[in-house]
Amino acid sequence: MNLVPTIANIKKTEREGIVGSVSFEFSGDLNAGQVFKIGTFGRGETTAWVTDSDKKNVTVSFLDNNAVTHKIMLLPPNECITIRGPFGNGFSLLNERNVLLISQDDAILSQKKLINDLLQNGNQINLLHFTSFPKDIFMGSSLNKAVSPDSPINGDIVDMTKKGPQDLDAFVKSSIKSEYISGINAVALAGNEDFQQSVSRVLEKTAIKDKSIQILFNRNFVSGMGWSNKDLYGTTNIWKEGPVFTLDQIRRFPGVFI
Amino acid sequence: MSDYILSKAKLKYWLEDIRTRNELWAPVGSKGAVSYLKNPKGENVATDFTNSLDCPKYIFCPQQEAICNYEIQGRGKVAIEEIEPDSTPRVVFGLRPPDIRGLEILDAYLLKDQVDQRYEAKRKNTINICLGYHNPPPCCFAESVGVDLFPKNGSDILLTDIGRSYYVETLSEKGNSLISEHFNDADDIVRNEAWDIQKKSQGKTNFDLNLNRWQDFTDSEIYTLPYWDEIYLGVIADSVATRYFYSGTYFKIVDVNSGNKGTRYKTWTTMYSPDFSTLANGYDYKPSLKEKFKDWILEMFHFFPKRHGFLGCSGAHRCVAGMTTKHDLRKIISNVDFGL
Numbered sequence: 001m002n003l004v005p006t007i008a009n010i011k012k013t014e015r016e017g018i019v020g021s022v023s024f025e026f027s028g029d030l031n032a033g034q035v036f037k038i039g040t041f042g043r044g045e046t047t048a049w050v051t052d053s054d055k056k057n058v059t060v061s062f063l064d065n066n067a068v069t070h071k072i073m074l075l076p077p078n079e080c081i082t083i084r085g086p087f088g089n090g091f092s093l094l095n096e097r098n099v100l101l102i103s104q105d106d107a108i109l110s111q112k113k114l115i116n117d118l119l120q121n122g123n124q125i126n127l128l129h130f131t132s133f134p135k136d137i138f139m140g141s142s143l144n145k146a147v148s149p150d151s152p153i154n155g156d157i158v159d160m161t162k163k164g165p166q167d168l169d170a171f172v173k174s175s176i177k178s179e180y181i182s183g184i185n186a187v188a189l190a191g192n193e194d195f196q197q198s199v200s201r202v203l204e205k206t207a208i209k210d211k212s213i214q215i216l217f218n219r220n221f222v223s224g225m226g227w228s229n230k231d232l233y234g235t236t237n238i239w240k241e242g243p244v245f246t247l248d249q250i251r252r253f254p255g256v257f258i
Numbered sequence: 259m260s261d262y263i264l265s266k267a268k269l270k271y272w273l274e275d276i277r278t279r280n281e282l283w284a285p286v287g288s289k290g291a292v293s294y295l296k297n298p299k300g301e302n303v304a305t306d307f308t309n310s311l312d313c314p315k316y317i318f319c320p321q322q323e324a325i326c327n328y329e330i331q332g333r334g335k336v337a338i339e340e341i342e343p344d345s346t347p348r349v350v351f352g353l354r355p356p357d358i359r360g361l362e363i364l365d366a367y368l369l370k371d372q373v374d375q376r377y378e379a380k381r382k383n384t385i386n387i388c389l390g391y392h393n394p395p396p397c398c399f400a401e402s403v404g405v406d407l408f409p410k411n412g413s414d415i416l417l418t419d420i421g422r423s424y425y426v427e428t429l430s431e432k433g434n435s436l437i438s439e440h441f442n443d444a445d446d447i448v449r450n451e452a453w454d455i456q457k458k459s460q461g462k463t464n465f466d467l468n469l470n471r472w473q474d475f476t477d478s479e480i481y482t483l484p485y486w487d488e489i490y491l492g493v494i495a496d497s498v499a500t501r502y503f504y505s506g507t508y509f510k511i512v513d514v515n516s517g518n519k520g521t522r523y524k525t526w527t528t529m530y531s532p533d534f535s536t537l538a539n540g541y542d543y544k545p546s547l548k549e550k551f552k553d554w555i556l557e558m559f560h561f562f563p564k565r566h567g568f569l570g571c572s573g574a575h576r577c578v579a580g581m582t583t584k585h586d587l588r589k590i591i592s593n594v595d596f597g598l
Contacts, residue, residue, distance in 0.1 A: 001374065041515065041520055043513060063538045080335070105539060192539075234561050
């Protein structure tokens with residue numbers, strides 16, 4: 001693997017709350033759930049999710065919470081950034097008729113492109129977004145539009161601050177109502193691992209097959225190399241074979257995921 | 259394969275010869291504190307040590323390795339100068355058998371799925387000279403993890419200390435290329451003497467780790483043993499640890515710049531680093547020392563062997579002798595409580 005980055009010129013930067021986005025030229029097919037390592041010389045690299053793309057351009061998004069992202073967000077159009085990637089397999093749900101998307105907080109970044117792709121493809125979408133920051137929802141404007149009554153998406157934004165003393169499993173179970181699950185062929189799930197576990201416990205009691213539940217194993221991709229122990233989950237290299245796995249595959253991972 | 263005899267008195271001259279044509283790395287220091295240094299004088303090279311302080315992975319995979327230089331030339335303009343992989347002819351003298359295994363472990367990480375071109379170039383252009391383990395320290399458990407004390411694979415030349423001389427076995431073409439006028443052909447007397455020493459050394463480091471018990475359990479069963487909840491107590495998050503081990507390392511990219519110029523480096527650091535398992539949103543999927551320590555042990559003794567067919571531990575005892583904890587890895591592994 002050649003670690004020398006390529007240079008891209010920024011087309012546009014955008015910010016919504018703590019989420020920053022940057023667009024640059026890139027030709028090639030991309031999936032939701034794939035990442036680029038983007039950076040600026042002098043600061044290093046950070047991970048950014050593919051949130052939009054056409055044949056010539058790609059938009060990637062990230063949490064603007066470190067020195068690299070702060071610097072990128074200050075750069076004007078045409079300024080240079082470094083890129084490596086794309087990495088990972090991404091979600092592949094376009095052939096499924098009725099799809100349920102479940103995300104938590106910033107994990108929506110990995111699903112934004114999926115929502116657009118599914119809508120363009122004519123799939124029926126149910127969407128549940130769990131937020132810990134109801135006053136400052138990640139990608140709030142897009143999400144509010146997506147779950148509005150005039151949207152083709154059947155969805156809801158769940159306020160996790162209302163969880164109270166009940167455990168996460170019980171809260172998630174009560175939040176995933178039957179109307180969101182009935183008739184669903186496939187699920188895309190993204191969030192922290194404890195959240196993924198809780199959702200999976202609910203889904204395993206439904207008629208949805210494990211093979212049809214795609215989970216983004218949202219592990220930090222610091223190196224972009226896949227050489228570290230941290231990229232491994234048992235015998236599986238997250239960044240070689242993932243990061244999107246089916247629940248069926250994840251059940252074989254050692255540990256207490258399910 | 260050929261065999262020779264090299265007088266210990268001539269060793270320094272041989273090393274000096276090597277140094278004139280290659281970049282020589284060799285152990286320097288006294289018994290307790292030996293490190294591999296670049297181009298030491300032949301007379302300063304240590305041969306009577308049991309193990310180096312740090313594992314010599316830094317010779318092949320330096321902790322900071324430059325990837326490219328850059329210069330920001332103005333708005334929208336950056337010049338990148340790629341730093342080519344280092345293909346300097348290199349000879350590493352005096353690697354001990356656990357470190358030969360260590361290189362095989364690094365090969366598995368860096369040459370199998372995603373090839374690290376810089377590491378690959380160094381490996382291809384390096385001749386390894388192994389100093390057989392006739393004097394393993396008491397806490398060494400190399401043979402327990404499948405390391406041969408006089409390995410015929412993994413190095414280019416194997417030296418066996420037979421008193422006043424070394425019995426020299428060349429194990430590859432690269433090894434043959436280093437044979438010079440300082441060597442004499444070995445005869446049967448020398449051969450028998452060396453083989454006798456090699457035979458007598460067998461079993462000195464064979465501590466029973468009870469690893470055969472692990473085969474009866476699934477990944478999840480091993481991963482969730484209550485034993486791991488207790489065994490980590492007392493472990494110190496030792497950031498120096500990464501210098502002792504071939505596994506337990508992770509890589510990241512850092513930039514070092516001055517003005518509008520700088521260099522991008524690949525670096526490795528320890529699994530105990532604060533950001534090892536923390537996501538961009540602050541979520542830590544291995545929040546406690548317990549998980550990190552357990553993952554490290556299971557990686558070496560369970561998952562690495564499943565992926566690559568041999569243990570991910572070199573048995574060099576650096577963890578026993580050097581870590582700032584009272585833990586003895588041999589006992590941790592051999593005493594795993596499966597609740598039977």
